[in-house]
Amino acid sequence: MSAQPSASRTPPIAGRRIRIKVKRADGPGKPSRWEEFEVQPEPNANIISVLQQIAANPVTAEGDHTSPVAWDSGCLEEVCGACTMVINGRVRQSCSCLIDDIAPAPGDVITLEPMEKFPVVRDLWVDRARLFHNLKRVKAWVPIDGTYSLGHGPTESAAQQAVRYVLSTCMSCGCCLEACPQFTLEDDETRWDTTFIGAHAISQARLFNMHETGRQTKADRLDALLGPGGVSDCGNAQNCVKVCPKEIPLTESIAAIGRATTLHAIAQWFSGR
Amino acid sequence: MSTRQGFLERRYFLLRRLHSLTGIVPIGLFLIMHLTTNSSIVWGMMNKRADHSAHAVSERGVATFQEEVNWINGLPAILLIEIVLWLSIAFHAVFGVYYARTGRFNTDRYRYQDNWRYMLQRITGYIALLFIFYHVATLRWGWSWLVPGGTTWDHAYASSTLAAALRGSADGNVTIGGVLVSLFYVLGVTSSVFHFANGLWTAAITWGITISVQAQRRWGMVCLGLGTGLMAMAWASIIGFATLDPRKAQIVEERMLGTHAPPAPEATPPPAESPPEP
Amino acid sequence: MMQHRVIVVGGGLAGLAATIRIAEAGLPVDLFSMVPVKRSHSVCAQGGINACNEVARQQGYSEYQHFDETVYGGDFLADQPPVLEMANFAPRVIDLLDRMGVPFNRTPEGRRDLRLFGGSLFKRTHFSGATTGQQLMYALDEQTRRYEAEGKVHKYEFWEFLWPVIIDGRCVGIVAQDMRTMQIRAFRADAVVIATGGCGLVFGKSTNSIMCTGGAAARCYQAGVWYANPEMIQVHPTAIPGADKCRLMSESARGEGGRVWVPRKKGDTRPPREIPEAERYYFLEERYPKYGNLVPRDIATREIFDICVSHGLGVGGERVVYLDLTHKDPDYLTRKLGGILEIYEKFVGEDPRKVPMKIFPAVHYSMGGLWTTYTRGRYNPPEPAPEHKAGMAPPVSCEPGAGIAQGAPDNMMTNIRGLYAFGEVNFAYHGANRLGANALLNCIFDGIYNGVSVVNFIRDDVPSRQPAESLPPAPFTDAVEREEAKVRRLIETARTGADAQLSPYQIGKELGDEMTAACTVVKSGPRLEQCLVRLDELKSRYTQVQLADAAAWSNQSVSYARAVGDMLILAEIIARASLMRRESRGAHYRTDFPDRHDDEFMKTTVCAFSAQGHDISYRPVDAGLVRPRARTYGKTEG
Known part of the structure; x- marks a missing residue:
């Protein structure tokens, strides 16, 4: 199938050969190196299909045999978040990065790097355990009474559903953290609870605070966000919202939690806690 | 998190909010006042009330500024106000530097306007800190060894001694050192004003006053307007003082102190209040 | 007292639902997944989740009719009692998800x-935008994280299941490998729930995620678990063909009014919007006036295939047809289908609100899977009922236990005691074809309803007398050694300048191409025979597979090469069972046997692995609740 190129796109040249520069490392703490591959992308190819080509025939542009590049991937339709990497200097999902868009001419070069805010497992594959850990910090769940049949959930206005739905499309890909100047690599797990939690978790706290049942643990979530590494560590660079592939209004979430924590702290102060 | 936390951890939120608050009150508020006062060297030219001690239009600026300085110096508990201000600045600076050091700039990769401002906020913070220290040390604490030409500021001779510092010599001749000081002043006040205006914008997000993108944009326009106004005052002040001849200014000041003989009557234009000769 | 433990393999909807239910009952759960569980393939489900509801009920619909539709949609190949239980329980699943905070529209x-969804004339599909699977996944992921934070669940993410440890027909643990460190370890458990989903990657490009190789199911099969109905592979009618995979275009696009058409004139090169209404061939609407674009998937798929392949009417002569939403209000579309329209826009570069989408069928779901059993519930009519029509009183109430006995330890247990199969990996609910929006239901129903069976098995059955913890270590260490030897053998094949023809990636690709050509929409005896010859050739090449990576750390080639071996096994039973089922039923369509033969083939294909090969036999279908009838969906002839 050949898609009509959209107006903004330079028409890609069929049969062209392009170069893929990959920043590789054999494991955590191992030195990194660059390897370059030359590939002929299929029409409508994305980064994944190019990496698959390289895996099937791992020979560098110089003709040296090497090992297949390791990378993380899953759904390949930008809904699981696994294949996030830094492409031409910008963090994004590699599945939805079309070669025709970013390398339309012969000889174009695409650079692939692992996310730098998470420890490398190997090559482009990083360990984002901290990201999930941070969801625990803000108790990102609705505290239900268990899975027994206890009737339906709270009714909700269509307008509120629309807000919650968007917040709930966060796939924990980590783009917001990679682009955030306040979120830095932290190998030491013991420091995870006191270093910046990141936009995604703050936004999830907002999501659950908005839910009628979720609201019951609102104070816990806000308490977690008052401490070191909480919402006040946000530096308002607002990169998060610009790189979020799901266009989640992360900066609005940060501001909303800013308001909630302000009110919460004042209430706490006056209630003597 | 462990239950045994240090003061910083337990009071983290309070400290962060105090950091934000001190930037606005008193520091930001003082900045507005201070720039208003200083820019009187320019807007004072339109101040007809200053005519009793000034004769030329340019002299009105000097006179107005002197009046402002006198008024401030006449405030009750001025030292207390100053100490509160210094402590606020010290607190804001110490924590600001500490917080700034937790981030890593990445404008090389994410070239968004907001990200540039994030970086500038921190850089201007460092510059402003240096500048304010220099400014207070030389003009308030009299560390004249830091001033080219070795002049000291005297609140009774507010304009002339300031002009001397900016020009780099007591006699008002412009020296290289003076040019450097003036440029440093331009950089310093520009940084301070940016830091304040941008900080005011982010504070509204931090405190949760502006939540929606639209609200943030609207408040951004307000901060931009305020910043532009302050910037105009700041630059006007520097230009005003740097282009002022300290000797001429001193004449006005001495006249206001009553230590200088009034100039010959013929040189004096008639006071505006007095009706023209019938 | 010894601590009982449960292992759940797979962190998709079924695995997480089981984890939550079992952890809630007080049994600690070790949860294994090749990916961080939040990234499981269930997130790809788009359209929705079926359940009878108050509005539909007052229009004459019922849980029982949902059951009838599902059995009819599955062409009467499913054992009926579990399907009845699932349909009856469905509204409770929705309520539970609602309480968990799923942002249902x-x-x-x-x-x-x-x-509205395929195979029904009633609105019975609950949805959350067009990313319902994702939203349900996240709700369960959040609850799992809650139990993890409380120490009741331990996650082993980036761990690959390698083998079930089976002693005397009882599963007592698993062997798994850390995909990062490559460490291989045995884990003991009193019950193991396999919830590893489908096997789309056997067909190369499918709508499935990259880890859906069917490897776990194939390993269980080789360890002695029966595999049922492997030939029943659902090909989704509407997918976006791509270089790396085919991306699903949800059935909800048709549920919300999407129309499928091609230009009437062969080779019409006009842009779609310039083709007048009269010159468009809405072939589904014309051929199936009653259900129109919402005929079940196997039918829509075959019709699209027929239009493109047999009639050469595909758009631009290619194998694509239009799926048209341009007559709908763009804002409405964004609200109801935003997620999937974005996918189309991102991957094709055109706005489906303005230009009809170009789609073609792609392998989507495996109705077959590990064989499981159950204990029949209280509803045992003397005679199977005739077709259920809207407005008729359901013959049975929907209190739990009508279809299958609630909490019976053998519900969804395989032929190996203590080894359960939940979700897509079992064969239990969809017969020969799955109706849209029944998969999510199936997964969560298994976890929530049958999770209790796992708990009861541990409390009342063998484990209560002989906990896995008390067993001697030898079978576990032996199993680890066997897996280590397999890995060693694969790594030893690694060399620089490996033969590209012997690369696992090349073998996998050829396998996918062959299986897609021979075992999907249209099958025939001769082509299947040819396919089996081709599979033999690939199998012999696989014995000489050569890796290009000898690393002892995070070696993805090892994992993939191992999966290729497993996919070859699955491919073989898929092709063999397809050849042996000399009839057409649901998704299985044989050109040489185009009719359904209930006498001979209303039976479950059961494959058992042995050293000699695949032992394929048939077991009767439990069709005691509804009498089979012709499955036509009101097709008009001509």
Whole structure:
């Protein structure tokens, strides 16, 4: 199938050969190196299909045999978040990065790097355990009474559903953290609870605070966000919202939690806690 | 998190909010006042009330500024106000530097306007800190060894001694050192004003006053307007003082102190209040 | 006292639902997944989840009719009692998800909104935008994280299941490998729940995620678990063909009014919007006036295939047809289908609100899977009932236990005691074809309803007398050694300048191409025979597979090469069972046997692995609740 190129796109040249520069490392703490591959992308190819080509025939542009590049991937339709990497200097999902868009001419070069805010497992594959850990910090769940049949959930206005739905499309890909100047690599797990939690978790706290049942643990979530590494560590660079592939209004979430924590702290102060 | 936390951890939120608050009150508020006062060297030219001690239009600026300085110096508990201000600045600076050091700039990769401002906020913070220290040390604490030409500021001779510092010599001749000081002043006040205006914008997000993108944009326009106004005052002040001849200014000041003989009557234009000769 | 433990393999909807239910009952769960569980393939499900609801009920619909539709949609190949239980329990699943905070779309009054889906004339599909699977996944992921934070669940993410440890027909643990460190370890458990989903990658490009190789199911099969109905592979009618995979274009696009058409004139090169209404061939609407674009998937798929392949009417002569939403209000579309329209826009570069989408069928779901059993419930009619029509009183109430006995330890247990199969990996609910929006239901129903069976098995059955912890270590260490030897053998094949023809990636690709050509929409005896010859050739090449990576750390080639071996096994039973089922039923369509033969083939294909090969036999279908009838969906002849 050949898609009509959209107006903004330079028409890609069929049969062209392009170069893929990959920043590789054999494991955590191992030195990194660059390897370059030359590939002929299929029409409508994305980064994944190019990496698959390289895996099937791992020979560098110089003709040296090497090992297949390791990378993380899953759904390949930008809904699981696994294949996030830094492409031409910008963090994004590699599945939805079309070669025709970013390398339309012969000889174009695409650079692939692992996310730098998470420890490398190997090559482009990083360990984002901290990201999930941070969801625990803000108790990102609705505290239900268990899975027994206890009737339906709270009714909700269509307008509120629309807000919650968007917040709930966060796939924990980590783009917001990679682009955030306040979120830095932290190998030491013991420091995870006191270093910046990141936009995604703050936004999830907002999501659950908005839910009628979720609201019951609102104070816990806000308490977690008052401490070191909480919402006040946000530096308002607002990169998060610009790189979020799901266009989640992360900066609005940060501001909303800013308001909630302000009110919460004042209430706490006056209630003597 | 462990239950045994240090003061910083337990009071983290309070400290962060105090950091934000001190930037606005008193520091930001003082900045507005201070720039208003200083820019009187320019807007004072339109101040007809200053005519009793000034004769030329340019002299009105000097006179107005002197009046402002006198008024401030006449405030009750001025030292207390100053100490509160210094402590606020010290607190804001110490924590600001500490917080700034937790981030890593990445404008090389994410070239968004907001990200540039994030970086500038921190850089201007460092510059402003240096500048304010220099400014207070030389003009308030009299560390004249830091001033080219070795002049000291005297609140009774507010304009002339300031002009001397900016020009780099007591006699008002412009020296290289003076040019450097003036440029440093331009950089310093520009940084301070940016830091304040941008900080005011982010504070509204931090405190949760502006939540929606639209609200943030609207408040951004307000901060931009305020910043532009302050910037105009700041630059006007520097230009005003740097282009002022300290000797001429001193004449006005001495006249206001009553230590200088009034100039010959013929040189004096008639006071505006007095009706023209019938 | 010894601590009982449960292992759940797979962190998709079924695995997480089981984890939550079992952890809630007080049994610690070790949860294994090749990916961080939040990234499981269930997130790809788009359209919705079926359940009878108050509005449909007052229009004459019922849980029982949902059951009838599912059995009819599955062409009477499913054992009926579990299907009845699932349909009856469905509204409780929705309520539970609602309580967990799933942002279901809402009506103006704030109630859960509903949409139309294939195989039904009633709105009975609950949805959350067009990313319902993702939203349900996240709700379960959050609850799992809650139990993890409480120490009741331990996650082993980036761990690959390698083998079930089976002693005397009882599963007592698993062997798994850390995909990062490559460490291989045995884990003991009193029950193991396999919830590893489908096997789309056997067909190369499918709508499935990259880890859906069917490897776990194939390993269980080789360890002695029966595999049922492997030939029943659902090909989704509407997918976006791509270089790396085929991306699903949800059935909800048709549920919300999408129309499928091609230009009437062969080779019409005009842009779609310039083709007047009269010159468009809405072939599904014309051929199936009653269900129109919402015929079940196997039918839509075959019709699209027929239009493109047999009639050469595909758009531009290619194998694509239009799926057209351009007559709908763009804002409405964004609200109801935003997620999937974005996918199309991102991957094709055109706005489906303005230009009809170009789609073609792609392998999507495996109705077959590990064989499981159950204990029949209280509803045992003397005679199977005739077709259920709207408005008729259901013959049975929907209290739990009508279809299968609630909490019976053998519900969804395989032929190996203590080894359960939940979700897509089992064969239990969809017969020969799955109706849209029944998969999510199936997964969560298994976890929530049958999770209790796992708990009861541990409390009342063998484990209570002989906990896995008390067993001697030898079988576990032996199993680890066997797996280590397999890995060693694969790594030893690694060399620089490996033969590209012997690369696992090349073998995998050829396998996919062959299986897609021979075992999907249209099958025939001769082609299947040819396919089996081809599979033999690939198998012999696989014995000489050569890796290009000898690393002892995070070696993805090892994992993939191992999976290729497993996919070859699955491919073989898929092709063999397809060849042996000399009839057409549901998704299985044989050109040489185009009719359904209930006498001979209303039976479950059961494959058992042995050293000699695959032992394929048939077991009767439990069709005691509804009498089989012709499955036509009101097709008009001509």
